[in-house]
Amino acid sequence: MVEVTISVEGMSCGHCKAAVEGALSKVDGVASAEVNLAAKNVTVQFDSGKVSEENLKNEIEEAGYDVV
Known part of the structure; x- marks a missing residue:
């Protein structure tokens, strides 16, 4: 498991x-x-074997929020 904090x-x-x-x-x-x-x-x-941090950021943006 990997843990990241995304603004x-x-x-x-x-x-x-x-x-x-x-x-x-x-x-x-x-x-x-x-x-x-x-x-x-x-x-x-x-x-991280199933999903990347970039995929997570894309999901946030698709939900209508801005990743900074």
Whole structure:
């Protein structure tokens, strides 16, 4: 398992938190995704053999948020 913290702009509420965590949780290989609204980031644990960090960033952007 690999853990990364990705900075995300545009999250401001519980719905945003749920949208980002939900989008990432659906990705094969993701074990957990936890948004920190105050820090404007999401910490993701994933199997790097199944999914890349770039794939995770694309999922966040497809959910409507900006990866910085």
